[in-house]
Amino acid sequence: MRRKLAAGNWKMHGTGADLAEIATLARTHADPACEVLICPPATLIERAAREVRGSALMIGAQDCHSAPQGAHTGDISAAMIRDAGAGHVILGHSERRQDHAETSAVVHAKATAALHAGLITIICLGETLADRERGATLDVIGQQLAGSTPDAARGENTVIAYEPVWAIGSGHVAHPDQIAEVHGFLRERLAHRFGTGVAAMIRLLYGGSVKPANAAGIFAIPDVDGALVGGASLRAESFSPVISALEQAAA
Numbered sequence: 161m162r163r164k165l166a167a168g169n170w171k172m173h174g175t176g177a178d179l180a181e182i183a184t185l186a187r188t189h190a191d192p193a194c195e196v197l198i199c200p201p202a203t204l205i206e207r208a209a210r211e212v213r214g215s216a217l218m219i220g221a222q223d224c225h226s227a228p229q230g231a232h233t234g235d236i237s238a239a240m241i242r243d244a245g246a247g248h249v250i251l252g253h254s255e256r257r258q259d260h261a262e263t264s265a266v267v268h269a270k271a272t273a274a275l276h277a278g279l280i281t282i283i284c285l286g287e288t289l290a291d292r293e294r295g296a297t298l299d300v301i302g303q304q305l306a307g308s309t310p311d312a313a314r315g316e317n318t319v320i321a322y323e324p325v326w327a328i329g330s331g332h333v334a335h336p337d338q339i340a341e342v343h344g345f346l347r348e349r350l351a352h353r354f355g356t357g358v359a360a361m362i363r364l365l366y367g368g369s370v371k372p373a374n375a376a377g378i379f380a381i382p383d384v385d386g387a388l389v390g391g392a393s394l395r396a397e398s399f400s401p402v403i404s405a406l407e408q409a410a411a
């Protein structure tokens with residue numbers, strides 16, 4: 161049985177004052193019926209991990225380097241993330257694929273390093289609007305999945321997040337049929353590569369303009385095991401109802 165996951169990606173938002181949001185979520189969702197993860201910027205990981213100690217909330221990072229250590233100014237390794245108190249790392253987000261020219265091969269190398277360090281990876285995939293309009297969505301998603309996911313991926317160490325680039329931060333959530341089609345395709349590709357047993361255990365998240373108002377509808381779609389939430393995860397008052405909707409879907 162796949163445990164549902166509500167993951168918040170704070171992106172480049174948040175300072176120490178915003179840790180109060182995490183404290184509120186930890187109190188409000190003391191015994192959640194789903195997993196709850198917050199991925200703050202790297203500067204807050206250690207303090208956030210301290211904030212959630214003794215609660216059900218988990219803390220993750222937004223990226224890691226593929227090398228265990230070395231001369232890589234400004235980067236952080238998977239082991240450093242673990243050491244700071246995080247257990248998850250988001251990899252291959254479309255903003256990193258775009259801003260830092262990350263290819264699927266780079267994401268694969270980072271995921272391999274993260275798994276080696278004992279982190280759970282959340283590997284992000286998604287088509288652009290141009291990809292969708294030329295009918296290439298499943299081709300793009302299939303290539304990103306094959307190229308980014310290490311052979312060692314299993315239900316306990318890997319989560320896949322489908323985030324259509326055009327739905328991120330735009331207010332245009334993908335249509336349920338579009339989400340269902342891609343998630344069904346992902347499950348089928350994972351089964352083809354890893355076998356049905358492993359594929360049945362890997363969680364598939366949807367991301368892109370998830371809000372309190374649309375969360376329940378998204379969580380009712382087959383093969384959606386939770387969400388990767390950007391803007392709405394920044395405040396407890398908007399992330400909490402999303403978590404509650406996922407808890408309802410898990411019941």
Ligand SMILES: O=C[C@H](O)COP(=O)(O)O
Pocket residue numbers: 169253323327328329330331367368369370388389390391392
């Ligand atoms: O990682 C999160 C996604 O990019 C979604 O962001 P959003 O919820 O602000 O659209």
